[in-house]
Amino acid sequence: MTDDKKSLVSQYAAAGDAVIGIAVLSGLGAWGGFWLDDKIHTTPWCAIGFAMAGMMLGLTRMVPRALKEDKASPMPKGLKPLPEDEQSK
Numbered sequence: 245m246t247d248d249k250k251s252l253v254s255q256y257a258a259a260g261d262a263v264i265g266i267a268v269l270s271g272l273g274a275w276g277g278f279w280l281d282d283k284i285h286t287t288p289w290c291a292i293g294f295a296m297a298g299m300m301l302g303l304t305r306m307v308p309r310a311l312k313e314d315k316a317s318p319m320p321k322g323l324k325p326l327p328e329d330e331q332s333k
Contacts, residue, residue: 251317255313258309258310258313262302262305262306262309262310265302265305265306266298266299266302266303266305266306267302268302269298269299269301269302269305270295270296270298270299270302271295271298272298273294273295273296273297273298273299273301274291274294274295274298276290276294277289277290277291277292277293277294277295278290278291280294
């Protein structure tokens, strides 16, 4: 397999990991929320809150990885990097 294909496969794997991570964390949050709702009779508020907390945890897990991957990836051929003052806007 060429380096380009390996890079593409690793990018797909990272994206899949991020999506699955968000889905699993929000699913676990919803499941825990439903369980807690059943115990304290607050249906559906705990399930909604815990599912949203799971999504936020998944996003906070995904964003730093995406930023790290973006910095590590090489600049595509034919593109020039932005000057420093335009990057900060």
